[in-house]
Structures are given as structure tokens and as C-alpha cells.
Amino acid sequence: MLNLPPLLLSAGQADAPSPLVQSLITQAQSLGIITTTSTNAELALQIRDNALQLDDLTDANGKGVMVDFLSGQSAYRRAKGGGSKEPIAKAVGMKTHQPLKILDATPGLGRDAFVLASLGASVTLVERSPVVYMLLADGLRRLALSEPELAARFTLHHANSPEYMQQQSENSVDAVYLDPMFPHRKKSALVKKEMRLFQVLLGTDTDADQLLPAALHIAAKRVAVKRPNSAPYLAAQKPSMAISSKKHRFDVYINN
Numbered sequence: 001m002l003n004l005p006p007l008l009l010s011a012g013q014a015d016a017p018s019p020l021v022q023s024l025i026t027q028a029q030s031l032g033i034i035t036t037t038s039t040n041a042e043l044a045l046q047i048r049d050n051a052l053q054l055d056d057l058t059d060a061n062g063k064g065v066m067v068d069f070l071s072g073q074s075a076y077r078r079a080k081g082g083g084s085k086e087p088i089a090k091a092v093g094m095k096t097h098q099p100l101k102i103l104d105a106t107p108g109l110g111r112d113a114f115v116l117a118s119l120g121a122s123v124t125l126v127e128r129s130p131v132v133y134m135l136l137a138d139g140l141r142r143l144a145l146s147e148p149e150l151a152a153r154f155t156l157h158h159a160n161s162p163e164y165m166q167q168q169s170e171n172s173v174d175a176v177y178l179d180p181m182f183p184h185r186k187k188s189a190l191v192k193k194e195m196r197l198f199q200v201l202l203g204t205d206t207d208a209d210q211l212l213p214a215a216l217h218i219a220a221k222r223v224a225v226k227r228p229n230s231a232p233y234l235a236a237q238k239p240s241m242a243i244s245s246k247k248h249r250f251d252v253y254i255n256n
């Protein structure tokens with residue numbers, strides 16, 4: 001759950017945050033989540049090149065983390081990915097350019113959601129971390145500037161997903177996608193830098209089991225859960241089937 005060390009906020013001189021990011025920053029400051037003066041912060045939210053980024057202050061060579069749909073991994077997967085043959089697309093039950101309604105209840109940096117939206121889905125993102133929510137809001141703002149139609153497929157909410165889903169009516173989406181943080185067995189030096197940063201910020205999602213019953217409540221067709229290959233089933237509930245990829249397993253719960 002939310003137990004944040006204060007984040008340091010700083011901006012390059014040439015960068016003015018967008019009005020949306022500025023209003024999110026003001027909210028986060030009023031909640032004590034970010035500060036402009038902390039001397040012992042491990043993480044910092046920085047505005048560089050008019051993009052909001054989360055930096056690890058303990059790693060001088062680290063590049064920081066931002067939501068970037070327009071270049072890097074997301075753009076590569078969009079151009080070269082396997083389309084509806086991507087394991088994630090199969091897991092949520094997508095056929096080519098089928099406009100499914102999907103709820104991503106653990107969106108993080110939005111990479112998985114972006115794959116689904118690029119294949120034609122409308123995706124509702126429900127993120128509980130205010131910092132990750134801000135990064136997502138800023139990434140979607142930048143996406144809307146260059147690809148407004150694609151950006152319009154996303155809806156973003158700041159909420160705790162089980163509570164949010166319990167308030168929705170039964171069968172209100174086709175599928176729910178879940179990818180909660182999972183504790184890593186390897187020592188932190190081996191865990192990717194970005195993952196480490198997220199673990200400092202968020203810890204592990206120890207309450208992840210609560211997501212499954214709430215997701216089964218609103219999914220008309222299925223719930224797909226991304227797990228490391230060695231991980232036990234979410235909520236100890238056996239799935240209807242599993243789809244394996246090199247790094248992960250998708251446990252699929254068919255709901256009908």
C-alpha cells in the first residue's frame with residue numbers, strides 16, 4: 001500500500017510543466033507526497049524536455065522513468081510486435097482490431113495497456129499510486145499531441161482498483177487485465193534499474209489477491225493475469241488456461 005518516502009521535485013530552467021502536470025503536482029504537494037526541499041529523498045520527480053520523469057537519486061547514471069508511448073519499447077512493439085498474436089492479446093481474447101472494452105486495474109507505466117489500445121481496444125486505466133498516475137497522465141497528454149485518436153482510446157482514473165471495480169456494474173467490460181508487482185527473488189543489483197526504482201516507490205502489491213474477485217465481477221468474458229513463470233496463482237485460484245511467453249505466464253480466467 002501507499003507508504004512513500006517524500007519525492008523531490010525539480011525542473012530544468014527551460015521547462016514549464018503543462019497545466020495538467022502542474023495541477024497534479026500541486027495536488028501531490030498538498031498531500032505531502034512530493035516536496036521541493038527534501039534533502040534525504042531517494043527518488044525525484046523531474047520535468048525535463050516538457051516530460052515528467054521519475055529519477056533515482058542514488059544512481060548518477062540512471063536515465064529515470066517516464067511514460068513514453070511514442071518512442072523506445074512501446075513504439076518498437078507497435079511497429080514490430082506480433083499484433084493479435086502477441087501473448088497478451090491472446091490472453092485478453094483479442095482478435096485483429098476488435099474494439100474490446102478492457103480495464104487495466106494495475107496499469108503502471110501503461111506499456112501493456114498501450115499494446116492493447118494499439119490493437120484497437122478501449123482501455124480504462126485505474127492506478128492507485130499518485131506518482132504513477134501523474135506519470136501516466138503526462139504520457140497520455142504527450143500521446144494526445146501527436147496521436148489524438150489513439151490517446152482517445154484511454155481513460156485514466158486515480159483509484160484503488162478493487163474498490164473502483166466493486167462500484168461498476170456486472171459485465172461492464174469485456175476483459176480485465178491484471179499485472180500486480182511481484183517480489184523478485186534476485187538481489188537488487190540483478191533486478192533491472194527501472195524495476196528497482198518502482199520497488200522503492202511502490203514496494204510489492206501484498207494485497208493483490210483482492211483484485212481477482214473484483215475483476216471477475218465486472219468482466220463479461222475473461223480476466224487475464226500476468227505472472228512471472230515461477231509465481232503461484234493469484235488468490236490461489238486455478239485459471240481456466242495459461243498462455244506462456246518467454247518471460248511470463250498469462251493465467252486466464254474465463255467468465256461465462
Ligand SMILES: C[S@@+](CC[C@H](N)C(=O)[O-])C[C@H]1O[C@@H](n2cnc3c(N)ncnc32)[C@H](O)[C@@H]1O
Nearest residue numbers: 106107108109110111112127128129160161179
Ligand atoms: C507491475 S506494475 C504494472 C506494469 C504494467 N503492466 C505495464 O505494462 O507497465 C503494477 C502497477 O499496479 C499498480 N497497482 C497495484 N495494485 C493496485 C490496485 N489495487 N489499484 C490500482 N493500482 C494498483 C501499482 O501501483 C503499479 O503501478
